[in-house]
Amino acid sequence: MSSKAIHAPLREEEIRTLRAGDSVLLSGTIYTGRDAAHKRLCALVAAGEPLPFDLRNQVIYYAGPCPAKPGDAIGACGPTTSYRMDAYAPTLCDLGLIGMIGKGQRSEAVASAIRRNGGVYFAATGGAGALIASCVKAAEVIAFDDLGTEAIRRLTVEDLPLIVAIDAQGGNLYESGPAQYRR
Amino acid sequence: MRELDVARVEETVYTLFRRACCEIGEDVLSLLERNLETEESPFGREVLRQLIENDRLAAEKQMPLCQDTGMAVIFMDIGQDVHFTGGDVNRAIEEGVRRAYRDGCFRASVLTPLTRINTKDNTPAVVHVRIVPGDRVTITAAPKGFGSENMSRLFMLTPSQGVEGVKDAIVEAVRLAGGNPCPPVVVGVGIGGTAERAMQMAKHSLTRTCGEPSPDPMLAGMERELLARINDLGIGPQGLGGRTTALAVHIEQMPTHIAGLPVAVNMQCHAARHKAATI
Numbered sequence: 340m341s342s343k344a345i346h347a348p349l350r351e352e353e354i355r356t357l358r359a360g361d362s363v364l365l366s367g368t369i370y371t372g373r374d375a376a377h378k379r380l381c382a383l384v385a386a387g388e389p390l391p392f393d394l395r396n397q398v399i400y401y402a403g404p405c406p407a408k409p410g411d412a413i414g415a416c417g418p419t420t421s422y423r424m425d426a427y428a429p430t431l432c433d434l435g436l437i438g439m440i441g442k443g444q445r446s447e448a449v450a451s452a453i454r455r456n457g458g459v460y461f462a463a464t465g466g467a468g469a470l471i472a473s474c475v476k477a478a479e480v481i482a483f484d485d486l487g488t489e490a491i492r493r494l495t496v497e498d499l500p501l502i503v504a505i506d507a508q509g510g511n512l513y514e515s516g517p518a519q520y521r522r
Numbered sequence: 523m524r525e526l527d528v529a530r531v532e533e534t535v536y537t538l539f540r541r542a543c544c545e546i547g548e549d550v551l552s553l554l555e556r557n558l559e560t561e562e563s564p565f566g567r568e569v570l571r572q573l574i575e576n577d578r579l580a581a582e583k584q585m586p587l588c589q590d591t592g593m594a595v596i597f598m599d600i601g602q603d604v605h606f607t608g609g610d611v612n613r614a615i616e617e618g619v620r621r622a623y624r625d626g627c628f629r630a631s632v633l634t635p636l637t638r639i640n641t642k643d644n645t646p647a648v649v650h651v652r653i654v655p656g657d658r659v660t661i662t663a664a665p666k667g668f669g670s671e672n673m674s675r676l677f678m679l680t681p682s683q684g685v686e687g688v689k690d691a692i693v694e695a696v697r698l699a700g701g702n703p704c705p706p707v708v709v710g711v712g713i714g715g716t717a718e719r720a721m722q723m724a725k726h727s728l729t730r731t732c733g734e735p736s737p738d739p740m741l742a743g744m745e746r747e748l749l750a751r752i753n754d755l756g757i758g759p760q761g762l763g764g765r766t767t768a769l770a771v772h773i774e775q776m777p778t779h780i781a782g783l784p785v786a787v788n789m790q791c792h793a794a795r796h797k798a799a800t801i
């Protein structure tokens with residue numbers, strides 16, 4: 340499969356060209372965040388307090404890695420199931436978050452936040468934790484250290500293989516893909 | 523009566539989890555490879571290729587193949603002629619899990635449900651004990667990730683729904699799960715017993731060699747039929763569309779009450795990890 344190289348933080352022009360079903364290789368800086376971190380981020384938003392990082396044009400990767408072995412940047416680091424973040428994602432998208440990486444279908448509220456804000460949702464391969472770890476060159480906890488694996492980490496990634504699952508034009512590979520192979 | 527030092531139980535639990543989280547079985551790998559040959563969807567093939575590469579890489583580097591190293595599920599068949607010595611066997615099991623997750627750099631994924639405070643060492647384990655004849659102990663370590671566990675379902679059907687109702691419920695559970703449980707999945711099914719026993723059978727069926735048919739010809743036939751129906755859903759690897767939604771369906775059954783027809787579906791992702799040893 341031929342893949343398009345893209346770079347995070349993402350540029351709006353770059354996002355506009357992405358369509359559900361495109362394969363991409365993502366390099367640059369992304370942030371991990373899953374259940375507990377999302378709960379805290381949204382509590383900060385509700386309280387009107389500053390967030391630990393500026394969300395504008397950033398990508399959040401729904402992942403809670405294993406501890407790194409000595410000498411490695413990170414342990415196994417595949418995506419977690421995204422629907423658990425559906426309750427929080429629209430709030431973050433409206434604050435400028437442009438990309439999300441996870442696995443599995445999203446709610447209509449998230450798909451519409453993606454359309455409204457010109458964002459994108461990428462699918463990473465669930466369960467490919469060792470393979471994905473080899474694309475992570477550096478990792479550093481930047482917030483909520485007490486959450487352990489659920490802390491927010493800034494990752495430097497190189498050629499992370501992703502598939503565009505939901506685009507800003509209303510394309511959704513979780514709907515169109517299975518429809519094509521159903522018998 | 524055979525005396526068995528609990529230190530051996532601890533060591534066995536430790537070794538089994540260290541291996542289970544990093545080394546996928548040949549059974550799963552060969553099914554992934556076989557499906558790569560028949561998968562029609564280009565996304566499906568790409569995902570299967572990545573999974574095969576991932577599983578090889580993990581074994582080679584002795585790192586977890588998936589970051590969700592799961593809750594530590596253990597099946598323990600204890601011979602009735604065994605006498606444990608040297609301490610509390612329950613503590614030995616917990617210690618084996620604790621050390622395996624720490625030394626293996628596995629993820630501490632276990633917390634108190636309501637406070638969400640992490641126990642930090644992936645204990646407690648979920649231990650299913652059976653007393654069996656003999657003087658041996660067989661331990662099966664089956665770390666279970668929650669992407670797939672969350673998609674499990676219990677159906678308390680009525681007897682009038684019959685075999686067709688059972689089949690429909692199983693297919694529906696897989697359809698509703700979609701891409702969430704990291705397909706291709708292994709579908710574990712328990713039919714009969716009580717509510718909790720049905721789910722226990724469903725989970726136990728997942729410790730069978732992946733794709734090996736049930737010894738009961740009627741169940742084996744159902745497994746084949748359901749596998750075909752499930753793959754016709756088109757969900758495909760990772761839910762992106764394709765012909766490989768499940769690698770196998772495993773069913774166990776036992777008698778149930780005249781008023782009931784319990785059906786439990788325990789979903790297992792492609793990271794169908796389990797290792798067993800007899801001591």
Ligand code: SF4
Pocket residue numbers: 417418419465466467588589590591666667668669670671702703704791792793
């Ligand atoms: S569902 Fe299985 S393969 Fe997917 S992330 Fe969880 S443990 Fe890993």
